[in-house]
Amino acid sequence: MEHPVLLAFLGTGFTFLATVAGAAMVFFVKKEASVHAHKAFLGFAAGVMIAASVWSLLIPAIDMAREQGKNEWLPAVTGFLVGGVFLYLLDRLLPHLHVGAKKPEGVKSSLKRTTMLVLAVTLHNIPEGLAVGLSFAAAAEGGHATLAGAMALSLGMALQNVPEGAAISLPLQKEGVSKGKAFLYGGLSGVVEPVAGVLGALLAILIAPIMPFTLSFAAGAMIYVVVEELVPEMHAGEHSHAGTMGAMLGFAVMMVLDIALG
Numbered sequence: 001m002e003h004p005v006l007l008a009f010l011g012t013g014f015t016f017l018a019t020v021a022g023a024a025m026v027f028f029v030k031k032e033a034s035v036h037a038h039k040a041f042l043g044f045a046a047g048v049m050i051a052a053s054v055w056s057l058l059i060p061a062i063d064m065a066r067e068q069g070k071n072e073w074l075p076a077v078t079g080f081l082v083g084g085v086f087l088y089l090l091d092r093l094l095p096h097l098h099v100g101a102k103k104p105e106g107v108k109s110s111l112k113r114t115t116m117l118v119l120a121v122t123l124h125n126i127p128e129g130l131a132v133g134l135s136f137a138a139a140a141e142g143g144h145a146t147l148a149g150a151m152a153l154s155l156g157m158a159l160q161n162v163p164e165g166a167a168i169s170l171p172l173q174k175e176g177v178s179k180g181k182a183f184l185y186g187g188l189s190g191v192v193e194p195v196a197g198v199l200g201a202l203l204a205i206l207i208a209p210i211m212p213f214t215l216s217f218a219a220g221a222m223i224y225v226v227v228e229e230l231v232p233e234m235h236a237g238e239h240s241h242a243g244t245m246g247a248m249l250g251f252a253v254m255m256v257l258d259i260a261l262g
Helices: 004-027 035-067 076-091 112-143 147-174 178-186 193-206 208-234 242-261
Strands: none
Touching: 004 112, 004 147, 004 178, 004 193, 035 076, 035 112, 035 147, 035 208, 035 242, 076 112, 076 208, 112 147, 112 178, 112 193, 112 208, 147 178, 147 242, 193 208, 208 242
16 A cells, blocks of 8 residues: 555645636636525535545544544544544634625634635645544554545545535626636635645654544534534525535545445
């Protein structure tokens, strides 16, 4: 098997390219997706992240702790909660603005509105990159975690990154940004995934015994994003079942990928 850091880079590089592909939609789509389609995309991303947190991260973390002769649930619960707190702190400190929101979140900043829109998506991509990078590192360790399972997670993250890339480039164009710059900013919002993935893999290699904790940390960070950002946004305004159905589909797709390939 290749070096886990290289695998992590390749896996997160794939998810980054999916974000770039989504951002390229700005050159082909003349208007933003309908409200229902946007909610469905958000729901799909939420469903994928929830399923990935369970099958790709928490269950392997519990199995790995058992193999190491440790308490099965303590590293998973601790990592999960710390991951959520970590994203909470980032959410409070990093200046960012969600699409459709009037006021930015995080500390007060003089950053441009377009920059804060990009940072909002970047914030979501940190736990995704960590999850993919750590899954490849876990696969390199052997045991219950497999390379096929890591590849399934990478594919699932990539599938939901395509509409995520479009969700940043299209609103930026609406804000008056040129198509070229909107594409660039949308694509760059995914750069953090390879960075987070490689750093996570390096940490896992250097401190292998904490792998159950780090896998669970990524799961907690992703669930925070789902509950804090995706679910409220997909149900904002007029009630729609599109977000709920999208979440069901995303969960089912990621579950099938993980079970069939992992």
